[in-house]
Amino acid sequence: MKYFIFCQGDILLTSEGAVPFGDCPPIELKPWEKVTVLKNSSPRGGWEGAVLVASLSAPVTNRPDLQMVPLRKSFHILPAEDYQLAGKCAELVYFHQNSKFCGVCGGEMRWQTEISKQCRECGKELWPSLxxxxxxxxxxxxxxxxxxxxxxxxxxxxxxxxxxxxxxxxxxxxxxxxxxxxxxxxxxxxxxxxxxxxxxxxxxxxxxxxxxxxxxxxxxxxxxxxxxxxxxxxxxxxxxxxxxxxxxxxxxxxxx
Ligand SMILES: [Zn+2]
Missing domain, CATH: 3.90.79.10 (Nucleoside Triphosphate Pyrophosphohydrolase)
Known part of the structure; x- marks a missing residue:
């Protein structure tokens, strides 16, 4: 699994400049820091396996094997495919942070699919707006x-x-x-x-x-x-x- 982990516009990369990859996350994630899990659905192929998206409340500063990089700068570091996927994940983090409650009834929004949410009270469905x-x-x-x-x-x-x-x-x-x-x-x-x-x-x-x-x-x-x-x-x-x-x-x- 790949781990796309963000904190305030920065993405967590390894010190070599790669997206962390492996059986477990590069840092311990609190349950509320996990945003969603994506699976590849592009007919063009692209990436393999699942992707975990997370959003940290504080940046990682004490790990020499990891670095926080502004998402825009990661364009010059990551392979094109990883940069585009990082953008998608960052948009889902933004969506998550801005859709805690239903705009219709104020109820709690829960993930329904890997890229959409639904209100627990009135059933309204919501997708990220571009x-x-x-x-x-x-x-x-x-x-x-x-x-x-x-x-x-x-x-x-x-x-x-x-x-x-x-x-x-x-x-x-x-x-x-x-x-x-x-x-x-x-x-x-x-x-x-x-x-x-x-x-x-x-x-x-x-x-x-x-x-x-x-x-x-x-x-x-x-x-x-x-x-x-x-x-x-x-x-x-x-x-x-x-x-x-x-x-x-x-x-x-x-x-x-
Ligand atoms: Zn609602």
């Missing part, structure tokens, strides 16, 4: 639109992105977000790829689009800077773990 967001690579000739948001923790520039609102299609969301953030209109909105984004429970849906019309006018409340960039003059790029990086890299590799 915050779906779009991210879009807008290009104009040989230039790409890149922006820096106030919320970015470093000086990198990313792509226009935002959460999907109820009642809108993904394509409408792309057009609305570009309009709100830059006052530009786009056309040719096309799907690129998607990526689970477990910070804390999201799905990023990547698109490409062509500039249609308008003068760039940044939304100051959200963005601190932005503009059109050519390949030989790009700003600091996003982390390689992000779909923004993949979208930009895909554009860089295109011949023009």
């Amino acid at each position: 915050a779906t967001a779009i991210i879009v690579r807008v290009t104009k000739g040989d230039e790409i639109l890149m922006v820096h948001a106030h919320t970015f923790r470093d000086r990198h520039y990313g792509l226009v992105a935002g959460f999907v609102e109820t009642g809108e299609t993904l394509e409408e969301c792309v057009e609305r977000e570009v309009w709100e953030e830059t006052h530009l209109r786009v056309t040719n909105v096309r799907y690129f790829a998607s990526q689970p984004w477990p910070y804390p429970s999201g799905l990023m849906v990547g698109f490409t689009a062509d500039y249609l019309s308008g003068e760039l006018q940044l939304q100051k409340a959200e963005l601190s800077d932005g503009g059109w960039y050519k390949k030989d003059n790009l700003p600091f790029l996003p982390d390689t773990s992000s779909i923004a990086y993949r979208l930009i890299q895909d554009w860089i590799s295109q011949e023009q």
